[in-house]
Amino acid sequence: MSFLDIDKATKSYGAVRVLNETDISVEEGEFLVLVGPSGCGKSTLLNMIAGLEGVSSGEIRIRDRRMNDIKPADRNIAMVFQSYALYPNMTVRSNISFGMEMHGVRKAKREEKIAEIAELLQLTPFLDRKPGQLSGGQRQRVAMGRALTRDPDVFLFDEPLSNLDAKLRVDMRTEIKKLHQKLGTTIVYVTHDQIEALTLSTRIAVMFGGEVQQLGTPQEIYDNPTNMFVAGFMGSPAMNLLPATLRDAEGGVAVELALPDSSYISLPFPRGATLSGQDGRAIVLGIRPEAMTDPESADAESPAIHQAELSIDVIEPAGSDTYVTVSLCGKDAIGRFRANTSARAGARFPFSFDMAKAVAFDPETEQRID
Amino acid sequence: MSIASSTHRIARFALYGVLALFCLYYLMPLYVMVVNSLKPLSEITSGGMIALPKEWTVAPWRNAWSEAQVGVEATGMRPYFINSFLMVIPAVAIATILGALNGYVLTKWTFKGSTILFGFLLFGCFIPFQIVLIPMARALGMMGLAGTVPGLIFVHVVYGISFSTLYFRNYYAAFPTELVRAAQIDGAGFFTIFFRILLPNSGPIAVVCVIWLFTNIWNDFLFGASFSDFNSQPMTVALNNLVQSSTGVQEYNVHFAGAIIAALPTLLVYIVAGRFFVRGLMSGSVKG
Numbered sequence: 001m002s003f004l005d006i007d008k009a010t011k012s013y014g015a016v017r018v019l020n021e022t023d024i025s026v027e028e029g030e031f032l033v034l035v036g037p038s039g040c041g042k043s044t045l046l047n048m049i050a051g052l053e054g055v056s057s058g059e060i061r062i063r064d065r066r067m068n069d070i071k072p073a074d075r076n077i078a079m080v081f082q083s084y085a086l087y088p089n090m091t092v093r094s095n096i097s098f099g100m101e102m103h104g105v106r107k108a109k110r111e112e113k114i115a116e117i118a119e120l121l122q123l124t125p126f127l128d129r130k131p132g133q134l135s136g137g138q139r140q141r142v143a144m145g146r147a148l149t150r151d152p153d154v155f156l157f158d159e160p161l162s163n164l165d166a167k168l169r170v171d172m173r174t175e176i177k178k179l180h181q182k183l184g185t186t187i188v189y190v191t192h193d194q195i196e197a198l199t200l201s202t203r204i205a206v207m208f209g210g211e212v213q214q215l216g217t218p219q220e221i222y223d224n225p226t227n228m229f230v231a232g233f234m235g236s237p238a239m240n241l242l243p244a245t246l247r248d249a250e251g252g253v254a255v256e257l258a259l260p261d262s263s264y265i266s267l268p269f270p271r272g273a274t275l276s277g278q279d280g281r282a283i284v285l286g287i288r289p290e291a292m293t294d295p296e297s298a299d300a301e302s303p304a305i306h307q308a309e310l311s312i313d314v315i316e317p318a319g320s321d322t323y324v325t326v327s328l329c330g331k332d333a334i335g336r337f338r339a340n341t342s343a344r345a346g347a348r349f350p351f352s353f354d355m356a357k358a359v360a361f362d363p364e365t366e367q368r369i370d
Numbered sequence: 371m372s373i374a375s376s377t378h379r380i381a382r383f384a385l386y387g388v389l390a391l392f393c394l395y396y397l398m399p400l401y402v403m404v405v406n407s408l409k410p411l412s413e414i415t416s417g418g419m420i421a422l423p424k425e426w427t428v429a430p431w432r433n434a435w436s437e438a439q440v441g442v443e444a445t446g447m448r449p450y451f452i453n454s455f456l457m458v459i460p461a462v463a464i465a466t467i468l469g470a471l472n473g474y475v476l477t478k479w480t481f482k483g484s485t486i487l488f489g490f491l492l493f494g495c496f497i498p499f500q501i502v503l504i505p506m507a508r509a510l511g512m513m514g515l516a517g518t519v520p521g522l523i524f525v526h527v528v529y530g531i532s533f534s535t536l537y538f539r540n541y542y543a544a545f546p547t548e549l550v551r552a553a554q555i556d557g558a559g560f561f562t563i564f565f566r567i568l569l570p571n572s573g574p575i576a577v578v579c580v581i582w583l584f585t586n587i588w589n590d591f592l593f594g595a596s597f598s599d600f601n602s603q604p605m606t607v608a609l610n611n612l613v614q615s616s617t618g619v620q621e622y623n624v625h626f627a628g629a630i631i632a633a634l635p636t637l638l639v640y641i642v643a644g645r646f647f648v649r650g651l652m653s654g655s656v657k658g
Contacts, residue, residue, distance in 0.1 A: 052551050073557035085552035089570035098566075102557035146556075 001064055003028040003186055004049070004154055008058035011044050018044050020210045021058065026154075026203075031180050031187045035197035036207035037233070043158060045207075046190045050079050050156050062153055073102070078147035079156040082163060084139045086131035086146075093127045096145050103150075117145045137168050144179070157189040161196065173199060194234045198222065206230045225359065228366040231286045237336075240292065242329040243363065244285040246278050255285050255360075260327045265308045267353055271370045272360055283369065284361040289323065291354035292335035294343065298352035306353045315345045326351070407431060407626035414622050430623035434631060438624055439615060440608050447628055450608030454588060454635075456519050457604055461526040462583045468527070469534020469579060470572060474564050476535070477542040478550050488539060494532030499592050510597060517599035525597060526587045534579045541575040542568065577646040585636045605632045 002025035011019040019041040026032050034042040047053040049060055051072035060067045067075055078099075086095050093114055100110045118124040121141045131139055140160060147155060160176070161169045177200055180187055191197055197204050198218045206213045206221060206229075214226045225231035231239045245256040246269075253272040256264045275281070298305050313332070314325040322337040335351060343349040360370040406414055407430050409423035436446035476488050506525060507516070515521030545568065553563045569576075594604040603611075609632045613625050 050551075050555060052554065072551075072555045077555065079552070079555050081548045081552060083546060083548050085546065085548035087549060087553070087567055089567075098553070098558075099556035102562070146552075 002026055005061040009048060009055055009060055010057045012056045018210050022212055024205055026186060028186055029184045031200060031202045033189045033191060033197040033201035033204050034207055035191055035194055035204060037192060040207040041210040042190045042207050046156055046158055049188060050077055051075050076153045077156055078150045078152040080143045080147050080160045082159040084143040086139055086142055088131055091128050091130055092142050095142055096149055100149050113149055117148050121145050136164050140172055155185050155187045159191055226368050228361045235288060237289050237334045239286045239288050240333040242285045242331055242333060244283055244329055246275055246281040246283055248276055248279040258329045267306045267355055269355055270304050282363055284363050286359040286361060288357060289334045289336040291357040293352055294337045294341050295350055295352045297338045299354055302354045302356050304355040306355055307350050309348050309350050311348050312343055312345055403626045403630055406623055407630060409623060411621055411623050430627040433624045434628035438612055440611050447608050447631060450603055450605050453602055454605040457522045458584060458587050461523045461587050462580055465527045465530030465534050465583055466579050468531050470538045472535040473538025473542045474568055476539045491532055491535050503596055517602060519602045521597055525593050530583045533582060537575050537579045574646055577643050581639055581643055584639050588636050
């Protein structure tokens with residue numbers, strides 16, 4: 001029994017299944033992020049937890065209480081919407097107080113709570129303004145303030161930062177994380193932004209096609225993606241997914257990567273030890289850009305650094321790093337070099353492959369095989 | 371001065387000239403009405419329709435308002451004017467509120483068949499008044515409302531709902547559903563959401579709806595003539611009776627004054643709320 005149990009929750013619209021038998025258990029105080037591309041079912045799942053959409057089959061329980069047929073207002077949840085959904089005809093004060101008023105909280109108590117929340121979110125100077133007179137970040141804070149009045153069991157966030165500009169988004173992200181650390185409330189947070197997912201969460205559920213592809217801590221998801229979808233979706237730039245061939249080698253397994261001039265480079269693959277004896281098998285090798293770097297930047301702790309010289313196609317300086325594109329196995333592979341690298345486009349340059357970080361997928365099933 | 375700019379000025383001049391001419395043309399009937407309502411009958415019958423009054427008088431206005439022979443007694447138009455208000459205000463209020471409720475349900479609480487229902491409601495906009503005269507007379511009779519002001523209110527509400535629903539449905543279709551959901555989570559019920567969240571944000575479309583209904587119901591003659599008796603006749607019917615009375619001399623100056631009195635309320639509504647009208651029409655139709 002966890003704090004919030006999603007038990008085989010399914011949502012269908014007629015014959016279309018948008019969410020398929022999803023199981024997630026959330027412990028009290030966790031920050032769970034549901035991440036995935038548009039139409040993956042993440043917002044539907046959030047709305048089902050909120051009670052704004054019905055559950056076709058399965059169960060949603062909070063504190064062991066079955067929620068399926070309980071009205072949104074009686075679930076003791078609070079929700080922050082993507083558009084903030086502030087009532088435009090009411091002042092900030094009334095916006096924050098509306099929910100308490102609906103729940104029959106006495107006026108004196110309401111005033112007290114409003115003052116407390118305004119203090120917490122630095123909204124005191126704006127209490128008598130209308131939402132139309134506030135900036136995006138202030139509206140966002142009012143929306144959170146409104147949610148805070150309830151002392152909810154679970155906070156639900158529906159892409160709360162996607163309407164903000166890039167700078168403000170980063171600031172508010174930190175604000176939300178601080179708030180979580182201060183209040184310790186359980187949070188379920190929906191986003192399509194994998195950076196938000198990695199930075200905010202204690203656990204991530206990566207969703208696609210109405211199914212949870214992988215559920216785990218940010219580190220697990222990043223280092224050990226269970227399939228090619230998760231590998232490609234999480235991380236920026238995305239993990240390089242290279243069609244390669246397994247080779248049995250002395251003392252273990254190696255992978256063979258094709259170069260544009262139809263020669264090969266062969267790299268030892270320590271994680272693929274379980275795949276020995278499958279010489280010649282086609283696999284997809286997943287390797288993150290930071291595991292394909294210049295020799296000076298290579299992880300000195302890693303037990304499996306291997307160098308190979310490759311011809312560079314494109315150099316993209318990005319300030320803190322330089323992204324280097326090479327042609328490998330018929331694909332564009334991206335490596336992350338340090339900012340002041342001497343690598344130049346068109347020249348050959350030694351690459352350090354951190355093969356301890358590489359993973360292997362089956363090209364047919366797209367699942368992890370190592 | 372260059373040739374280009376002088377031809378430009380001539381074109382401008384011609385344009386404004388034509389516009390001024392049209393303006394005069396459109397204002398002419400109003401001018402005739404006002405001028406003739408302010409002169410003694412003898413000046414009109416002696417052939418001076420266009421001329422300003424030689425002798426200014428408000429007697430025709432007083433006459434039309436409180437002395438003219440409209441019905442059985444010489445009451446002027448005052449009681450009918452009051453009848454019209456007793457009919458228009460409740461009819462507009464009820465039709466607007468019901469339309470807003472319909473719009474709310476049809477957009478935020480959609481159910482199976484709600485689109486079809488809206489289609490049928492819209493159909494009401496296109497049914498000519500004449501078709502329903504006899505069935506409506508029968509219905510009013512069965513309800514015991516025949517020949518009464520409440521009967522007229524009922525008829526106008528029934529006809530008004532189609533339009534008010536159309537206006538509010540289109541307006542609320544563009545109204546963010548997230549606000550309704552947020553209010554639901556805050557614990558507000560069906561009517562609380564309607565009265566506290568939607569209605570306060572419906573200003574522009576409410577103005578459009580009120581102007582439209584007010585003008586239509588105030589100006590209606592057919593229902594007024596068909597479903598009222600002597601005590602419940604609205605303004606339009608009284609004006610007709612005033613002008614059509616076949617006894618005695620045709621008092622044109624009184625007729626003119628009566629017609630202006632009959633038109634004044636709608637004119638006032640337009641002047642007061644008119645600028646919201648265009649704005650509201652746009653916001654309702656374009657976004658919807």
